[in-house]
Every structure is written in structure tokens, then in C-alpha cells.
Amino acid sequence: MLKGLILKISDLQRLIKKYNDGTASPDERRFVETWYEDLHVDTGKAEGELPSDLENSIFSAVEAEIGDSEQTRNPSLRMARTLFRIAAAVTVVISISIYLLFFRLAPVSNHTVPKVVSVTQNDVEAGGDRATLTLGSGARIILNELQQDSLNYGASVIRKNEEGSIRFESTGRLLPAAELLAWNTLSTPTGGQYKIVLPDGTKVWLNAESHLRFPTVFAGNERHVELVGEAYFEVSQDKSKPFRVIADKAKIEVLGTHFNVMAYKDEKSMVATLLEGSIKISSKHGEKILSPGQQALVNQTLSVKEVDTDLAVAWKNGFTLFENEDLRTIMRRIERWYDVKVIFQDHLTERRFTGGIDRKAKLSSLLKILELSDIQFELNDRILTVKK
Incomplete structure (x- = not known):
């Protein structure tokens, strides 16, 4: 046995x-x-x-x-x-x-x-698909109560696709500089989760008590978002624009890959788990490049180990x-x-x-x-x- x-x-x-x-x-x-x-x-x-x-x-x-x-x-x-x-x-x-x-x-x-x-x-009861979207303009949208299938926002259309999912789509309209610099925040409460498709096509699943901050448009030569809490990323590949996640104690850089990041304030470590592709973890303790099936832990040190990735993405x-x-x-x-x-x-x-x-x-x-x-x-x- x-x-x-x-x-x-x-x-x-x-x-x-x-x-x-x-x-x-x-x-x-x-x-x-x-x-x-x-x-x-x-x-x-x-x-x-x-x-x-x-x-x-x-x-x-x-x-x-x-x-x-x-x-x-x-x-x-x-x-x-x-x-x-x-x-x-x-x-x-x-x-x-x-x-x-x-x-x-x-x-x-x-x-x-x-x-x-x-x-x-x-x-x-267990949690469910609940989240609030705070736009760069300051407007707050409670997504689980939103009745419309789509909203116009600057040069983007926000579409509510399925239960627990929204997508940012570009209309191609030129934006003034102020709107290019606008950042939005998707927040899940205790007992909430939500999925978002970012303007570049990257898919992000947000776990409970989490916040994802992202721009309306990925301008310039890089894409970066900020995370507090936990999220699973399926990054849309664009070699000309590396994708970076800023999460508490570390920065994660990718080109196109699938990975999970757990960065809650009340946990001892920030944990990044790689399922596909390759990511680089950077912190004040140095840098590590992960291969599929590996997990990085960032606390007082930066360490990498082999793990069962099913555990990290079960949620x-x-x-x-x-x-x-x-x-x-x-x-x-x-x-x-x-x-x-x-x-x-x-x-x-x-x-x-x-x-x-x-x-x-x-x-x-x-x-x-x-x-x-x-x-x-x-x-x-x-x-x-x-x-x-």
C-alpha cells in the first residue's frame, strides 16, 4: 500500500x-x-x-x-x-x-x-464568478451584475463572453496620449474568481482575493501587468514585445507560455509554476530560468524545484x-x-x-x-x- x-x-x-x-x-x-x-x-x-x-x-x-x-x-x-x-x-x-x-x-x-x-x-456555498473592473477613468463595473454583452471604452470594446469571462478588444481607433497611459484593475473578492482576455490576446484566470493591473493598450516595446494574489496565465506570443508580470517579490518575464503565479501577501513565498514554455524569475536574490514542470519559490531566497503542476493549477x-x-x-x-x-x-x-x-x-x-x-x-x- x-x-x-x-x-x-x-x-x-x-x-x-x-x-x-x-x-x-x-x-x-x-x-x-x-x-x-x-x-x-x-x-x-x-x-x-x-x-x-x-x-x-x-x-x-x-x-x-x-x-x-x-x-x-x-x-x-x-x-x-x-x-x-x-x-x-x-x-x-x-x-x-x-x-x-x-x-x-x-x-x-x-x-x-x-x-x-x-x-x-x-x-x-463555494465561491463563484465575481469580480469588479476599475477602469482608468475611475469607473467601477461589477462584472457579475453587468447586463450588457459589450461596453465601449476608448479605443477598446469590453465584451462579456461567457459566465466569468471578459475580453478587451481593440477597435483600431487612435488614442490620445492620456488614454494610452490609462491602467485598469480587475479585482476578485473573497469567494470570487474571474477570467479576462487582455488586449494582446493573453488569457488570465484570476483566483480569489486577487488584483490584476493592466493597460488598456500595450504600447511601446514590452507588455507588463501587475499581480497581487494568484493567477494563471496563457500568454499570447509576441517576440517583439516580451510579457512581464510584476508580482510582489519578483518579476517574471516570458515570450509565450503557460504558468501560474501565487503571490498573496499572507503567504511566506511567492510561487511561480511553469506548465509550458520558459520563464525567467528575477528578484533581489538573483535570476532563475524555469523549464516545464518546475516551480520557483521567492522568499528570503530564490529556489527552484520539480513539482506536480496539476497541484498548482487545480483551482x-x-x-x-x-x-x-x-x-x-x-x-x-x-x-x-x-x-x-x-x-x-x-x-x-x-x-x-x-x-x-x-x-x-x-x-x-x-x-x-x-x-x-x-x-x-x-x-x-x-x-x-x-x-x-
């Missing part, structure tokens, strides 16, 4: 897909089946099955409240989400095994279903995913997405958690995963108390 602990999420997805579609090798099939049987032996259940109440709690924590995502019109995305949920369910079960082995919880046969009554009675793909993360880090993510205030009532050790759930799931569904390690939660007036 412990072999499963070294698998990355992407490896789990591929392995489960191969097992389900019949293309897995004998060794791969044996691994899946052996791991499953070993997990049941570890629980001490004589019949080789998890108690139904615990099993239901585990998988409802992963699958609850995700019916809406099945209605997506994109078949490949629907399949990807289905496979991801299977992998996420496996990681939740793996995490329970870790606790059984290393945190010495009570035997599963005596385990009661986690009590989340105080949370479910006052449950909190953008519609999932809440944590792998070997400490509780305080997870709680900060919960605060941003569910618009709650977290208070720690008791001193909690730095336990680490692995699990996943659809990003649209209610708060109680996510907390069920965490409560399996004997942590309790209480929610009152959007204040979430964490206690033993």
Missing part, C-alpha cells in the same frame, strides 16, 4: 484511467488491486470492507455537491473531471491510511462518522486539491474561497493532509475530509472555529 504514497496526482489519474479502460499492464492492475485489499486489511475489518458509515463519509466528502459540473458541454472536460474525482477519492483514502499508521487514531471499526452538524446547519481547473499541506495553509485557502474567517481555538500540531474535492462543493463537504483526523469545526456567522 505504501507504494501509492509516492504517486503524484497526475500518475494516479493515468493509472486509474488505464485500469478502467483495460489498458493497464498486469503489474499495474495488480498494484491497484493489492493496494485496495491492503487498505482494507489495515483497517482491521474482518470482512475486508470499510464500515459503511466511514466509507460513505469518505466518498461523500469527495463527491458531494458536484452534480452541476456534470452538465458541462465540454465532453473532454467532463471526462477529465470524472477521472480527477476518482483520483481525489483515492488520495483521500490514502491520507486516512497515513493517519491510521502514523497518527495512531482509534481503530476504524470503532470510528464514528465525523460530526459536522454545526457546520452543515449553517453551511457555506483554475475547478478543484480544491491539497497534497501534504499543513492545516494553516489549507485554512488560508478556505478563507479566500468560502469567504469565512478562521479561528484556531486549540493548539494544533502541524499535521499534513492530502485530499481533493470539486471547487463548487459546499464548505461542509471539504471539512469532512479534514475531520477524519479528529479535528472538529464549528461555524457561526461565517466564523469557522478549528478545535480538537
Whole structure:
């Protein structure tokens, strides 16, 4: 069973897909089946099955409240989400095994279903597509309340394409110098996210509690934007105009690539993760060039490591995913997405958690995963108390 602990999420997805579609090798099939049987032996259940109440709690924590995502019109995305949920369910079960082995919880046969009554009675919906666009003129547009499909703004047309998405399009009209210098800001609140297509065609997905500052027109010989919070970029290639992201402790320079930047003020590090292409990270600690699959961390130093990029962009793909993360880090993510205030009532050790759930799931569904390690939660007036 412990072999499963070294698998990355992407490896789990591929392995489960191969097992389900019949293309897995004998060794791969044996691994899946052996791991499953070993997990049941570890629980001490004589019949080789998890108690139904615990099993239901585990998988409802992963699958609850995700019916809406099945209605997506994109078949490949629907399949990807289905496979991801299977992998996420496996990681939740793996995490329970870790606790059984290393945190010495009570035997599963005596385990009661986690009590989340105080949370479910006052449950909190997940965040959604909400943002405010502040134009260079000072005008503020609440995008999720905007009724028009398009707005004229200087030499641009702002189009609201789909739910949670706007696009800046140039009309080709000449602008006076003052308008060329105008900057706009797209801001997402706590519990909000939004997608924007910039004037050059670059696509940016903005996570909760984030601000993206950008010009109406990319004039001159470079394109640059400023970020506070988290965003995923798909940069439109233009070798004559490098694209730069200014984010807290560092500057990121690209020509055309896909990458994620996490630069929240309350996090210890600014983190840049590269999926495609190449980016250069510059800070007062020096410079690093990243290759796909690498992640740069900027704090008191500048370091680079190999990572599973699926983890960095799970939020953008519609999932809440944590792998070997400490509780305080997870709680900060919960605060941003569910618009709650977290208070720690008791001193909690730095336990680490692995699990996943659809990003649209209610708060109680996510907390069920965490409560399996004997942590309790209480929610009152959007204040979430964490206690033993």
C-alpha cells in the first residue's frame, strides 16, 4: 500500500484511467488491486470492507455537491473531471491510511462518522464568478451584475463572453496620449474568481482575493501587468514585445507560455509554476530560468524545484486539491474561497493532509475530509472555529 504514497496526482489519474479502460499492464492492475485489499486489511475489518458509515463519509466528502459540473458541454472536460474525482477519492483514502499508521487514531471499526452538524446547519456555498473592473477613468463595473454583452471604452470594446469571462478588444481607433497611459484593475473578492482576455490576446484566470493591473493598450516595446494574489496565465506570443508580470517579490518575464503565479501577501513565498514554455524569475536574490514542470519559490531566497503542476493549477481547473499541506495553509485557502474567517481555538500540531474535492462543493463537504483526523469545526456567522 505504501507504494501509492509516492504517486503524484497526475500518475494516479493515468493509472486509474488505464485500469478502467483495460489498458493497464498486469503489474499495474495488480498494484491497484493489492493496494485496495491492503487498505482494507489495515483497517482491521474482518470482512475486508470499510464500515459503511466511514466509507460513505469518505466518498461523500469527495463527491458531494458536484452534480452541476456534470452538465458541462465540454465532453473532454467532463471526462477529465470524472477521472480527477476518482483520483481525489483515492488520495483521500490514502491520507486516512497515513493517519491510521502514523497518527495512531482509534481503530476504524470503532470510528464514528465525523460530526459536522454545526457546520452543515449553517453551511457555506463555494465561491463563484465575481469580480469588479476599475477602469482608468475611475469607473467601477461589477462584472457579475453587468447586463450588457459589450461596453465601449476608448479605443477598446469590453465584451462579456461567457459566465466569468471578459475580453478587451481593440477597435483600431487612435488614442490620445492620456488614454494610452490609462491602467485598469480587475479585482476578485473573497469567494470570487474571474477570467479576462487582455488586449494582446493573453488569457488570465484570476483566483480569489486577487488584483490584476493592466493597460488598456500595450504600447511601446514590452507588455507588463501587475499581480497581487494568484493567477494563471496563457500568454499570447509576441517576440517583439516580451510579457512581464510584476508580482510582489519578483518579476517574471516570458515570450509565450503557460504558468501560474501565487503571490498573496499572507503567504511566506511567492510561487511561480511553469506548465509550458520558459520563464525567467528575477528578484533581489538573483535570476532563475524555469523549464516545464518546475516551480520557483521567492522568499528570503530564490529556489527552484520539480513539482506536480496539476497541484498548482487545480483551482483554475475547478478543484480544491491539497497534497501534504499543513492545516494553516489549507485554512488560508478556505478563507479566500468560502469567504469565512478562521479561528484556531486549540493548539494544533502541524499535521499534513492530502485530499481533493470539486471547487463548487459546499464548505461542509471539504471539512469532512479534514475531520477524519479528529479535528472538529464549528461555524457561526461565517466564523469557522478549528478545535480538537
